[in-house]
Amino acid sequence: MSGLDADAESAVRVIGFFDRLITERAGLDALVRSTSELAGCPVGLCAPGQGLSLRADAGGAVTAGPVPARASVRALEGGVEVWVAREGAPVPLDDMLLERFAIAAAVLLEHSSVPLPELGDPALIELVLSESVGTAERSRALHLLGIAATAPIRVLASTGQLPGRSVVLGNVRAALSTEVPETAGRLGVGPLLPAIDAARSWQGARTALRYTSDGEPVVWWEKLGGLGLLAERLTSADVSALPDVRALDRLAGEPGMITMLDAVCATGSLRKAATVLHRHHSTMTARLARAESVLGFGLDEAHGRFRLHLALMLRRLRENTAD
DSSP: OTTOOSSHHHHHHHHHHHHHHHHTTOOHHHHHHHHHHHHTSOEEEEEGGGTEEEEESTTOOOEEOOOOTTOEEEEOGGGOEEEEOOSSSOOTTHHHHHHHHHHHHHHHHHHTOOOOOOTTOHHHHHHHHOTTSOHHHHHHHHHHHTOOTTSEEEEEEESSOOSSSEEEETTEEEEEESSOOOOSSOEEEOOOEEGGGHHHHHHHHHHHHHTOOSSOOEEEGGGTTHHHHHHHHOOHHHHHTSHHHHHHHHHTTSTTHHHHHHHHHHHSSHHHHHHHTTOOHHHHHHHHHHHHHHHTSOSSSHHHHHHHHHHHHHHHHHHTTTO
């Protein structure tokens, strides 16, 4: 817009830009994103009755957000608003852009008024968690679930039952939550994010679930640190090829060995591990020596326990890949 003059030719170009979006029946995400690219500044569409509060910053990704205080706003029927928030002085065709943005929004809102599942339908949760769904569709689904697009939530991934509204996706149960409930199965807790970003929290929850074990049935995404990145980069074959993991696979054939090593890493000492496992520490000394001989390194120092902990976590990741 900053490169266009306030002449008839430029006005026709702006009109043609929005006419193409209407003719092609672009989605609302595409309308907002394309308008922000044309304007070169933040723009948005607000339709409270449909649960829509879309915005994009100068061609960036479409997300949810309120109308800025400094924005120029054009109201449509039904409480719908479009806005443009330019820093500094307006450019010559800003009024026309806002007018054509409003016209395109009215037309495309009508075209996109596809009925969503009934309130409470698990399909709504599936829509919210889908990475392939646009921001507009996700925002509408959240609206029908009674969740504001900007409300902070976590997504939970569990192998057991979860209280409240949830949906089964594959062999994992998913739920949107502000609290972490007790569950009989293993539980991965996704990061706390605005509800409109639930797909990212769901991805984090599934990754956290892959790091759970019988001894650690609940894992939070925020506590994984770099392990979260490893889950995205390493295949099961990569993990199985690691010498430390191969050593643990040999030790896994000895009853209770992996449980003992988990406890040693979690507590930092053999005595504390023995207390957790309700055993006398003297009975565990020989088993620890056996583990050290197979692993090829000692566990009496922090770097050895760190190396063991990493191998144990990667082994969990491989074992839970099917989850």
